Amino acid sequence: MTPEGISELISRVSLRDRAAFDALYASTSAKLFGVCLRVLGNRTEAEDALQDIYVKIWNKADRFAVADTSPISWLVAIARNHCIDVLRARKLVAAELDQAADVVEPSPNPEQSAVAKGEAQRIYDCLDQLEAARAEAVRAAYLNGDSYEALASRYKVPLNTMRTWLRRSLMKLKECLEG
Incomplete structure (x- = not known):
């Protein structure tokens, strides 16, 4: 549609002509x-914004000055400004400086690191008390994530035997850690 045709439709929309509004929508909605x-x-969001934009066009059509601007430029300006308003409304409010003090540091503090290191050493000491093959199986299953089937195959034992090894090894580890 020509700029003159769009200007004519906007002028008719300002007079609340619904047919002109439908024609304006049909000819400009893809661009907007x-x-x-x-x-x-x-x-x-773009679909929602487009609906709001056409409501604005319906309400502001009487403000369009035919001689001053191109009709497409006027429509695009309304669309662009509305979308910028949507973006501004979407932005998150920055946290205040006082709230930043309440944010917990994800890494452990020195005391927590020392305690964790001591507990890790206790676990390794208890693992060393198990038979070598069973300690390796426990490490593979619970530290590396190896499946019971893979471990049974690796150690050439039946699957239920591997489960029993791991269960009994965990029980011994528990006794060692509690003692």
Whole structure:
């Protein structure tokens, strides 16, 4: 549609002509949707914004000055400004400085590190008290994530035997750690 035709439709929309509004929507919605999608980067938000934009066009059509601007530029400006408003509303409010003090550091503090290191050493000492093959199987199963089937195959024992090894080894580890 020509710029003159779009100007004519906007003028008729200012008089609350629904047929003109339908024709304006049909001839310009694809372009305005592209503007919305480009600015917002989200199809759902762009679709919602497009509806709001056409409500604004319906309400502001009487403000369009035919001689001053191109009709497409006027429509794109309305779309762009609305999408920028949507982006501004979307931005998260920055946390205040006082709240930043409440944020917990994810890494352990020195005391926690020392305790964890001591507990790890106790676990390794208890693992050393197990038979070598069973200690290796426990490490493979619970530290490396190896499956029971893979361990049974590796140690050439039946699957239920491997389960029994691991269960009894864990019980011995528990006794050692509690003692």
